[in-house]
Amino acid sequence: MVITSDAGATGSGGALVSLRDLHLTLDSGAGAVNILRGVDLDIARGETLGVVGPSGSGKSTMLAVTAGLERPTSGQVEVAGQNLGNMNEDQLALFRRKHVGIVFQSFHLIPTMTALENVAVPLELAGKPNAFDQARESLADVGLADRVTHYPSQLSGGEQQRVALARAFVGEPDLILADEPTGNLDSNTGAGIIDLMFGIRRDRDLTLMLITHDDQVAQRCDRVVRMADGQLQNTTQGLDADAASVSAG
């Protein structure tokens, strides 16, 4: 069963993301562990997808495979029309630079760089001449115009995650991958981050894959898939995210 969006963009034809029969097995000291066991998934351009499921079910691994950070043992990954299986490590890095923005649970800002520098990194890597101007705008978009020279250690958790959001969105990627972005934040701050994330996504009409433990957050997506034991089990229709955001606001 291929879990597709209602947009009906099955296969690589209309989908931004297309995962086909993904398997991933890792060797551990205790023997082989099957982390992904035959995942099929399509995400249409502009769609928001929530992924829920218990710890260790393979959510983050699926996200890493989609970002080209982890290679599946078998199966096919296609993102933005590119087959990741044919790329070497450096080509994958270039692919991420161009097409993917990632938001982590633990923020993963670079501690020796200021907020502005952290946000500018993807643009600098892409060789953009006005990287810092764009980064400044992006920080203003997340409400941190007055925090540009602060280092991560000088920012609160919520502020750090906002910097991470600015960094993920600044290069205008096709796809935003968010791995439990509120997991390390209190509920109020988390809600603010989610609003901000959905708001920017909506403004720029980006595609989002969001992993979360919070069903309410998941319900703000167009579609929610549940993962268990390395397999996608069912799909439900989410609420209208934008409507939810409006109602929350």
Place this chain on the structure above:
Amino acid sequence: MAMPISLRFALRDLRGGLKGFRIFLACLTLGVTAIAGVGSLGSAIRAGIDGNARNLLGADVEVRVSSRAASEQQVAWMADNSQALSLVRQLRTMARVPAENDRSGGNQTLVELKAVTVTGNGAYPLYGEAMLEPALSLADALAERDGVKGAVAEASLLARLGVKVGDRLTLGTEQVELRATLVTEPDRVTGTFALGPRLMINNQTLDDVGLVQVGSLVRHKYRMRLAPETDVKIWREKIDAAFPDAAWRIGDVKTAQPSVKRFVDRLGLFLTLVGLTALIIGGVGVGNAVQAYLAGRTETIATLKCLGAEGALIFRIYLIEIGALAALGILGGLLLGAALPMVALGLLEGELPVAANIAVYPVPLLRAAAFGVLTAFVFALWPLARAREVPAAGLFRDIVGGDRRWPPLRDILLLAISATLLVTLALTTGENATLAKWFVVSSVAAIAAFWLLARSLIWLLARMPRSRRPGLRLALSNLVRPGAPTAGVVISMGAGLTVLVTIALIEGNLNRQVQSRIPERAPSFFFIDIQPDQVATFEGTVARVKGGELVQRVPMLRGRVASINGKSADLYPVDKEGGWFANNEIGFSYMADMPEGTELTGGDWWPQDYAGPPLISLGDHIAEDLDIRVNDTITFNVLGRKLQARVANLRKIDWTRMRLNFAVIFAPGALEGAPQVHVATASAPKSQEAHLRDAVSKALPNVSAVRIGDVLDTVTAMFERITAAIRASAAVTLIAGVLVLAGALAAGHRRRVYDSVILKVLGATRKDVARAYLIEYALLGGATAVLAAVVGTTAAWTVMRFFMAGEWVFLPMAAGLTAGGGIVLTILLGFIGTWRALGQKAATVLRHV
């Protein structure tokens, strides 16, 4: 122009501070300082020799002949072809306090006598100035006054004989008056092999006192001042053409002091190699520091990769950072190394053979910098390559690292190329490629051995049954857990300790040979310059002394090698192995019977009644150095006569046995008719030694007695100076090892704090935790020390057996004390670090974990 992204990111990353790089900097600085310092000191001494060459030679060109004077015709040629000609003659003889002034009785000593020209334009010295106290002119001081000839002497001679200026000394058959002390002698190279203090007289006095007889061991030096425009090379060709068969040796300022230079070069090379050992041991510390630093950066690296940075960019960023820090460490080392000669020369005042010329010498500094750069690169490359391979996906699991992937082939190739460059640089450092080759081979072998032993130890400990005692269990698991610094510490501390054990054992063995083995069999005196017609008197005199015994007496002649298998001796470079044999005047003897205890390594000894063409027996070390085989021919020039001899056999020469021995021994028949002297060794009970010397000296005033004990003391003193230098640089290697240990302990500090807090939370007392760490360090230090003792003993045995051809005795005290010191040091350092860890409050730590 915009800064490249790698440089930009590297600079941002360095804002994190240099924590963890102190050991990195210390290791590099230490090694580079050692190499740059030794190199600069060597250059300063060489420059001192070159800059002072004319004074040290005392001439523009010097013609040296021994045992006899140059012919009148030769002297006339030299006088015609120079602006000034000065004759200096040197010999060893006895100076005695005349009986009427002798307060203690039998007061005499061996002196290095120098007779010089004092009048005309050839007056000594041609260059430089001899300073006397009181400030007389040398000519006045040495002149005959009221029928008494003058002499000047080094202050040490006055002290030794208890005489003062104005007193008289007996020299040969006459008395001389001490007119002044000799304060500076411009052509004196100090620290070289001298058996007695200097006594100086003029040439006329030497002729009058009856010390110069046929075949006497007198070195004649004809020193010339040439016109400034003279081309010395052409001058030498002219004199060679005029006297093609002259058995002399010619020196000029370009070839001044080859033996001192060779000594400086060899010791310099050896110390450079020891310095390189320190640098390589420090390299392990460099590698550990880079690894620890990059381990702290894995999250940043993974994040950059997630954001689209390629592996090559990551590699460049950290290469720039490590490179900048390495440059800092190397620069520090170069500055300290360049300054080292100034400090060292202050400490070594009077110990050096010549005055060194202090300056900044770029060549040794560049070489040290190259060693530093290559070492840093070789040791940093592995962790850098591993950083490139950090998997970014780990960020999703919050566990980054621990992935022990091998770097790609290209990095391994790069590592191999840099290691080869390092080896090549070591091999081309000095002229003695053999020593460097041995050094490289043995250090690679030692490091491989330590690596293997460390791995085996870890493997073994990991497979040992788990102890029921938690302390021991924790200690063992600390040693074998993934990422434990066990192998690095064993290699670096082990290498440092090995060098020390090796040196302690070699030194112990040599000392034992010089001090305990020889005196049992050594005679009391060498007697030199016994004329053939004095042999009967000499033997009778020795026999009349109570307990006096003639040990050995052999005829001795001097000559030079003219050619070897038809190849002119001039073609053998003087500064290469065996060069002394082809280029110097050598002493030889002749005998029918093979000397007692001789070991032939090739050919046969001649029959006792041999009466054929000239045959020789040759020392096998010379044969090896100059590639001479049995049945090859060597042509000698003996007092102007050419003598071709066939090599009948090769024999081992054990110089430590204190027997009269010669590199060349002729078969009977060839040399009996040539002018010669006899040399002898004789022994007497301790109480009769002075009596033996006095009796011979009284009966035969021209015969000199050299006390064997004095020779041994001189050798021991020289030996001690050299070993002090070696020991100092060996200590540097241990310091490097200690730095690595300290670095490894510092890197593990956080984990230890965590471990000790968890253990305390679970109810362990500080004593329990301390005991576990004590066991860990004792195991680590103990294993390292045992390995170092084994490898060091093997190395010392190899050196003694194959390079010094000496006997070998294992000295457990020397090895044990050195290795034991290593254990104590490891435990002590480990404990200092741990004590801090133990003191941490559990709550504070757990809040931050």
